[in-house]
Amino acid sequence: MNKKLIRFMVVDDSRIMREQIENILQGERFEFVGAAQDGLQALHEFKSLRPKVVTMDLTMPKIDGTETIRRMIKIDPSVRILVISALKDKATALKSLRLGAYGFVAKPFSKQQLQSAVTKLVENL
Amino acid sequence: MDGAQIQVFIDAAAHYFEMVSDFPAQISSPFLVEELHPHVRHYSGVIGISGAYKGHVVFSADAGMLGALLIGISEFQANVDDQAEELHLDLVGEIANTLAGNAREQLGAEFGVSPPLVACGTLGDIKVASGLRTYCVPIIWNEFRANLLVAILD
Numbered sequence: 001m002n003k004k005l006i007r008f009m010v011v012d013d014s015r016i017m018r019e020q021i022e023n024i025l026q027g028e029r030f031e032f033v034g035a036a037q038d039g040l041q042a043l044h045e046f047k048s049l050r051p052k053v054v055t056m057d058l059t060m061p062k063i064d065g066t067e068t069i070r071r072m073i074k075i076d077p078s079v080r081i082l083v084i085s086a087l088k089d090k091a092t093a094l095k096s097l098r099l100g101a102y103g104f105v106a107k108p109f110s111k112q113q114l115q116s117a118v119t120k121l122v123e124n125l
Numbered sequence: 126m127d128g129a130q131i132q133v134f135i136d137a138a139a140h141y142f143e144m145v146s147d148f149p150a151q152i153s154s155p156f157l158v159e160e161l162h163p164h165v166r167h168y169s170g171v172i173g174i175s176g177a178y179k180g181h182v183v184f185s186a187d188a189g190m191l192g193a194l195l196i197g198i199s200e201f202q203a204n205v206d207d208q209a210e211e212l213h214l215d216l217v218g219e220i221a222n223t224l225a226g227n228a229r230e231q232l233g234a235e236f237g238v239s240p241p242l243v244a245c246g247t248l249g250d251i252k253v254a255s256g257l258r259t260y261c262v263p264i265i266w267n268e269f270r271a272n273l274l275v276a277i278l279d
Contacts (some may be wrong), residue, residue: 013240014219016198016212023200059222061240086226091234107223108144111200 005031006122009051011042011068012084013060017107021055021084024114029122039063043071050076053121056101058085058092066099073100080121084109126180126277130232131155131260134182134275137227141220142266146197150266155275158261161253164272168213169244170221171251174277176237181253182228183274184221190269191216210245218243224273254278 008030010021018035026032033049036042040062046054054072058065069081083096086107093104105117135152142150158164161183169185191213218241225238242251257276264271 014222015215016195016219020198020200059226059238059240086223087229087234087238088227089229089232089234089236092229107226108141110144 003029005029006053006125007031007033007049007051008053008055009033009042009045009049010035010055011037011039011060011065012055012057013037014057017057017084021114024111025055025118030118039065039068039071042068043075046072046079047075052078052080052125053118054079054081055084056081058083058087058096066095069096069099069101080125082117082121084114126258126260126275126279130277130279131262131275133228133231134224134273135262137224138262138264138273140227141223142264145194146267148267150264153263153265155260155262158259158274161259161274162247164261164274165248166270166272167245168217169248169251170214170218170241171244171248171253172221172225172241173239173254174225174237175239177235178232178237178277178279179254180257180275180277182221182225182277183248183253184217184224184271185274186217186220186271187269188213190266190271193267193269214243214245 010018012018022032034045036045038060056065081101083101083104088106102121103117166185167187172182174180222241229236259276262273
């Protein structure tokens with residue numbers, strides 16, 4: 001029986017990061033549905049693509065990741081957001097979680113770190 | 126800017142190269158520079174610092190280092206040769222962002238980090254804070270050279 005794939009979207013201002021994250025996650029459980037390079041584009045794409053999982057950078061032009069998380073959760077409270085950011089301080093990680101993100105991965109990350117964080121993110125989906 | 130603060134950036138650079146490649150970077154002792162420009166290499170990523178601190182963090186490298194890093198980045202499969210300029214600028218900005226962002230682990234959330242501005246050749250129109258003491262941290266990785274230029278006022 002075919003298991004339903006989990007739709008995911010990648011938000012990061014670096015094309016290299018977007019493609020790296022897409023390639024690491026794309027596979028048996030996940031289906032890549034789209035990407036965005038800033039918060040404004042992310043919100044636009046999110047409304048039409050309705051992914052179940054979003055990976056979110058924080059330092060981005062136009063609308064930063066923190067505000068994008070806040071607005072995405074208003075649109076769909078069930079979305080599971082994994083923050084992937086170089087901002088490594090505890091206060092930023094805790095703020096993201098308080099806003100409703102499910103997890104935090106610090107850049108630079110290994111393939112295993114990202115896969116492990118995403119596995120936890122979708123444990124009970 | 127004191128020795129402990131500059132060490133934060135040295136540690137961030139060492140950690141970056143350990144995580145993204147199989148080769149550790151050799152990082153030399155930082156030294157004060159009068160001007161930024163003689164130490165700028167072909168591609169530069171510039172991060173403006175705000176909040177409780179003022180200044181800039183610049184990561185500057187040549188195509189050789191950036192191309193070699195791109196080949197090694199896990200799961201990145203684009204044809205690097207066809208889009209070298211765009212990808213080198215993207216990567217140099219991402220490295221600058223990562224090193225400045227990681228510094229918040231020690232310097233705290235009041236160390237405000239801007240999205241990267243990137244430049245090829247000189248820094249062009251990118252404005253950096255003037256009148257600050259800038260430290261140059263020389264980095265050698267896989268026989269390629271880069272400079273991390275840090276000027277912070279707290």
